């Protein structure tokens with residue numbers, strides 16, 4: 001079996017031990033660890049194909065682990081296990097490059113299904129030695145859409161471009177906020193200056209300060225040379241503060257001063273430096289709420305929110321879905337050297353009806369998988385259903401007409417249940433708790449799976 005090297009990370013030892021036994025019996029090569037930090041070391045030393053990680057762990061959460069792993073080893077595909085109903089974590093995981101997420105209590109059919117999909121996906125990519133797909137990046141993407149909500153934004157961008165006022169772009173993750181920021185810069189008279197981006201969520205407070213303000217040589221240990229900050233770099237251009245809702249209180253005060261006075265000093269410096277940038281901020285938080293509960297300064301909020309731009313979620317501009325699907329489908333086909341895909345009317349209808357919690361980012365991922373994985377160039381609704389996630393976990397149920405798959409799944413479930421029972425000394429209450437299901441359901445499972453509870 002190709003691409004069968006799994007790394008499973010969870011701080012619950014009982015859980016990972018059960019997994020290890022089951023996947024090993026299924027002929028996977030499995031390593032487990034209860035420490036996210038150790039997982040990183042393992043990935044640096046060994047080769048893995050698939051990482052399955054829990055969300056909440058003491059040293060590092062699952063999303064940060066995925067982010068790190070994607071930097072170290074972009075070819076590892078990852079699955080995040082999240083708490084039930086936590087769509088926010090799921091969407092963030094996808095943003096960091098996770099292949100997919102599954103919710104607790106884990107449905108083994110779903111987990112196995114996803115692992116198999118990843119294996120197929122890797123195989124197809126490998127066979128065709130596809131180029132790295134991320135090369136369809138924002139630098140050469142057009143802002144697509146003719147939905148009235150997008151037309152309004154396009155018009156807004158033209159108006160904004162002629163002014164110098166601060167812009168605050170809001171919208172869910174994956175809706176295109178960064179693309180809007182870029183469009184504002186590119187159509188403004190500052191387009192010959194730089195568009196300088198700072199991701200406020202990925203920097204610690206100390207680093208953030210020296211990133212923004214720069215520092216003088218010797219300002220602190222490690223400041224071996226003078227560093228130009230982003231405020232200076234953005235002079236005559238646009239400063240894009242992404243995820244502005246994440247900045248600390250002390251940075252909020254310092255930023256406010258720079259916006260008011262248009263001047264600042266580098267960290268450890270006395271010289272006052274003047275700068276002239278247009279500020280564009282983005283957030284997927286409700287900043288007004290943050291102002292109300294005191295985590296975001298009201299005066300700063302009014303400074304950055306002179307012109308608000310709201311990017312609607314994809315589910316509220318459904319008329320653009322078909323255009324986006326066609327566009328990305330053709331782009332990926334070109335990029336990956338595959339044939340063009342034709343979608344049936346029903347297929348498009350299914351894609352249009354889907355809710356798209358991860359918005360356009362999710363749409364791109366799914367279209368890429370369709371282009372890579374489908375054997376046929378004509379795609380129907382049934383095929384599409386294999387790739388999109390339904391709110392309940394029935395999206396892949398149409399696979400159950402495949403007998404060997406169904407048998408494999410049952411066998412898997414049986415082994416899992418037996419392992420879980422063994423690890424909990426055949427105590428029904430404890431096992432049910434461990435599996436995250438009701439006691440009654442476990443008893444029913446034992447019966448239908450034909451598990452004998454009479455121990456010698």
Ligand SMILES: Nc1ncnc2c1ncn2[C@@H]1O[C@H](COP(=O)(O)OP(=O)(O)OP(=O)(O)O)[C@@H](O)[C@H]1O
Pocket residue numbers: 095137138141142143144145171172173174175176177178179180283284360361364
């Ligand atoms: N109107 C659009 N036309 C074509 N591609 C788009 C459009 N909007 C977004 N995209 C693509 O979708 C992806 C997500 O967009 P972007 O990074 O701008 O989202 P975002 O709102 O900044 O998300 P986040 O809050 O998670 O950072 C990008 O790859 C972008 O190119």
Ligand SMILES: [Mg+2]
Pocket residue numbers: 177178242
């Ligand atoms: Mg963004």
